[in-house]
Amino acid sequence: MKRSALALAAVLAVSALAGPTAARPFTAQDLVTLDRVSDPHLSPDGALVAYDLRTTDLAANRGRHAVWLVRADGRGEPVRVVEGTSPRWAPQGLTLFYLAPDQEGVTQVFAVQPCPPGAKCLAAPTPRQVTRLPLDVGSFRLAPDGRRLVVSLAVFPDTEDPAETRTRLEARAKGKASGVVYDRLFIRHWDQWADGTRNHLFALALGPDGTASGPAVTLMRGFDGDTPSKPFGDDAEYSITPAGEVYFAARLAGRSEPWSTNFDVWRAPLDGSRPPEDLTAANKAWDTGWVVSPDGRTAAYRRMKRPGFEADRFWIVLRDLRTGAERELAPGWDRSAGELHWSADGRTLYTTADDVGQVRLFAIDVASGRVTPLTGEGHVSNAFDVGPRGLVYAQASLGGPDQLYALPAGAKAAAQLTHHNAEKLAGVDLAPYEQFAFPGWNGETVHGYVMKPYGWQPGRKYPVAFIVHGGPQSSFANAWSYRWNPQFYAGLGYAVVFIDFHGSPGYGQAFTDSISRHWGDRPLEDLQKGWAAALARYAYLDQDRACALGASYGGFMINWIAGVWNQPWKCLVTHDGIFDARSMAYSTEELWFEEWEHGGLPWEHPETYEQFNPVNHVAAWTKPQLIVHGGRDYRVPLEQGIGAFTALQRKGVESRFLYFPDENHWVLKPQNSLAWHAAVGEWLNRWTANAPPSAK
Numbered sequence: 001m002k003r004s005a006l007a008l009a010a011v012l013a014v015s016a017l018a019g020p021t022a023a024r025p026f027t028a029q030d031l032v033t034l035d036r037v038s039d040p041h042l043s044p045d046g047a048l049v050a051y052d053l054r055t056t057d058l059a060a061n062r063g064r065h066a067v068w069l070v071r072a073d074g075r076g077e078p079v080r081v082v083e084g085t086s087p088r089w090a091p092q093g094l095t096l097f098y099l100a101p102d103q104e105g106v107t108q109v110f111a112v113q114p115c116p117p118g119a120k121c122l123a124a125p126t127p128r129q130v131t132r133l134p135l136d137v138g139s140f141r142l143a144p145d146g147r148r149l150v151v152s153l154a155v156f157p158d159t160e161d162p163a164e165t166r167t168r169l170e171a172r173a174k175g176k177a178s179g180v181v182y183d184r185l186f187i188r189h190w191d192q193w194a195d196g197t198r199n200h201l202f203a204l205a206l207g208p209d210g211t212a213s214g215p216a217v218t219l220m221r222g223f224d225g226d227t228p229s230k231p232f233g234d235d236a237e238y239s240i241t242p243a244g245e246v247y248f249a250a251r252l253a254g255r256s257e258p259w260s261t262n263f264d265v266w267r268a269p270l271d272g273s274r275p276p277e278d279l280t281a282a283n284k285a286w287d288t289g290w291v292v293s294p295d296g297r298t299a300a301y302r303r304m305k306r307p308g309f310e311a312d313r314f315w316i317v318l319r320d321l322r323t324g325a326e327r328e329l330a331p332g333w334d335r336s337a338g339e340l341h342w343s344a345d346g347r348t349l350y351t352t353a354d355d356v357g358q359v360r361l362f363a364i365d366v367a368s369g370r371v372t373p374l375t376g377e378g379h380v381s382n383a384f385d386v387g388p389r390g391l392v393y394a395q396a397s398l399g400g401p402d403q404l405y406a407l408p409a410g411a412k413a414a415a416q417l418t419h420h421n422a423e424k425l426a427g428v429d430l431a432p433y434e435q436f437a438f439p440g441w442n443g444e445t446v447h448g449y450v451m452k453p454y455g456w457q458p459g460r461k462y463p464v465a466f467i468v469h470g471g472p473q474s475s476f477a478n479a480w481s482y483r484w485n486p487q488f489y490a491g492l493g494y495a496v497v498f499i500d501f502h503g504s505p506g507y508g509q510a511f512t513d514s515i516s517r518h519w520g521d522r523p524l525e526d527l528q529k530g531w532a533a534a535l536a537r538y539a540y541l542d543q544d545r546a547c548a549l550g551a552s553y554g555g556f557m558i559n560w561i562a563g564v565w566n567q568p569w570k571c572l573v574t575h576d577g578i579f580d581a582r583s584m585a586y587s588t589e590e591l592w593f594e595e596w597e598h599g600g601l602p603w604e605h606p607e608t609y610e611q612f613n614p615v616n617h618v619a620a621w622t623k624p625q626l627i628v629h630g631g632r633d634y635r636v637p638l639e640q641g642i643g644a645f646t647a648l649q650r651k652g653v654e655s656r657f658l659y660f661p662d663e664n665h666w667v668l669k670p671q672n673s674l675a676w677h678a679a680v681g682e683w684l685n686r687w688t689a690n691a692p693p694s695a696k
Contacts, residue, residue, distance in 0.1 A: 025491035028677035042387035191664035311473035354506030379479035431490035470552030501526035520612030551575035563617025630663035
């Protein structure tokens with residue numbers, strides 16, 4: 001069976017380390033305790049790569065971050081520099097800036113001059129604290145001249161004074177009354193209730209000793225919006241030019257924030273002398289990711305065209321900064337662009353995009369718009385960097401977690417720089433997998449993946465975990481996940497099948513668009529045809545011992561399947577899934593999503609919310625179902641899970657409810673993740689009569 005090159009390399013590496021010991025299955029313990037590589041950045045000379053490595057502290061039930069270094073030429077071993085996260089190089093020299101808590105536990109910017117890998121240094125590097133602000137620094141960027149620093153702080157926009165914000169927050173915490181008054185929506189978002197603060201940018205001067213001096217200058221005075229955006233924005237949403245200006249992406253809030261995707265690009269001087277200027281006001285959809293070319297003449301940014309649609313294609317736009325003229329780059333390339341980086345000579349833009357079950361790194365010629373893929377199978381994260389000698393990026397696959405790779409300028413192949421987790425995976429049998437295709441809805445080609453179970457032998461049949469991805473405009477594809485990882489199910493002895501149904505990205509924007517207002521028919525047809533195609537192609541799939549699982553949109557689909565296509569399944573698992581589309585429309589927070597996907601407001605178009613509403617088919621629910629929900633999930637509120645469990649219990653259907661009061665839409669705490677995997681594995685084993693390989 002076909003393996004990706006990354007998967008094969010990982011298997012060969014761990015097999016060599018394993019020696020004569022028999023391979024064992026991959027487990028949830030393995031998944032939770034693996035080290036996680038992210039956020040690589042090249043030094044100014046291109047010789048070194050700084051990156052973030054997250055390790056798991058099971059006793060403390062948390063992850064711990066440290067800054068590591070590796071040589072960009074692949075020589076020598078990576079070295080740990082300091083505890084912290086978000087490593088960023090100074091524009092000149094070899095000084096690293098990063099985020100870490102100070103003695104009071106407030107996240108600040110620190111700096112260190114690391115000892116390069118392989119060098120003989122007399123003493124360990126001593127960090128220095130760069131900022132001493134009263135609030136946590138959420139993100140930061142250094143100006144190209146290295147003399148100024150821009151940080152993001154969560155402040156009350158009516159004061160713009162970080163010290164006053166802290167005083168007010170502390171006073172509120174000490175108060176006896178707990179009531180909070182809101183006069184507009186976004187009262188809560190993702191997993192947090194609104195506290196009245198906004199993420200705003202501040203500029204700080206750096207003194208001769210490299211520490212911040214003078215007051216923090218507000219760059220967004222009175223701005224009713226967030227940069228970086230909540231909840232997942234970062235420093236990719238703003239940039240600083242040599243001319244002393246900051247460009248940032250933000251959405252004006254007002255009352256429309258919960259149903260608007262109208263992010264604009266704004267410009268402000270670093271000295272705070274003028275209010276921000278909106279540069280993309282004409283476009284009512286999403287604009288973001290403004291980056292200026294090395295010669296300062298051209299800006300590149302990403303633009304959506306349809307207001308209210310968060311999964312629209314991101315087009316690449318070039319703007320002449322002298323004339324204001326714009327043109328689309330590679331308009332015929334039917335992919336949605338990720339983060340943008342200029343080459344050192346300004347002739348090429350690099351980006352990532354979903355592409356037929358992979359996420360690849362692409363080079364786009366600025367003059368001609370010619371698009372060239374730089375990577376093959378696997379998943380390149382949005383975290384990559386470009387330097388004077390080439391690129392560095394993080395890549396994973398279904399066969400292994402992220403590692404760093406360097407692609408020197410002019411090289412035809414990348415070199416692997418890191419091999420984290422090799423010892424932890426020594427003696428572990430990571431399951432092989434392959435992509436397959438079949439005619440789906442409307443006769444269009446649909447792709448899926450199948451993964452063999454641990455200990456696979458020809459002629460035998462194995463129970464199946466049929467996983468439905470969330471989004472819905474997302475994909476499991478050839479990637480590594482720390483929440484829904486097919487290797488876990490393969491390690492339990494299950495074959496795994498998952499389908500990139502209509503709505504998934506990477507197959508053209510029309511394919512992505514096709515799921516909107518069709519949640520319950522087109523993707524269901526793909527799942528049904530994909531299941532039939534997999535059974536016909538892979539004789540080891542036991543169709544009489546299969547369970548279907550999904551989260552978020554995948555959880556909706558499991559609830560939908562429970563009423564309209566439950567025949568093939570021995571059991572079902574719904575994680576944070578929608579049970580009642582109508583109540584969901586009135587209780588979720590990001591209203592733009594619900595309103596776009598259902599074609600309007602629920603009182604104006606009730607028929608579209610009811611057309612594919614799982615609650616309307618509860619009478620047909622008969623299959624055993626495990627419901628999982630997080631108490632801090634405000635995207636799909638807790639009552640959706642409780643409602644589904646109530647229906648199952650009142651109908652007398654075998655069911656369980658697994659509740660995590662301290663988790664959001666995802667299960668993130670290490671011990672909770674172990675509990676989640678144990679409960680899900682036990683549920684599948686019970687109804688498929690499966691004995692996990694480790695128990696045989």
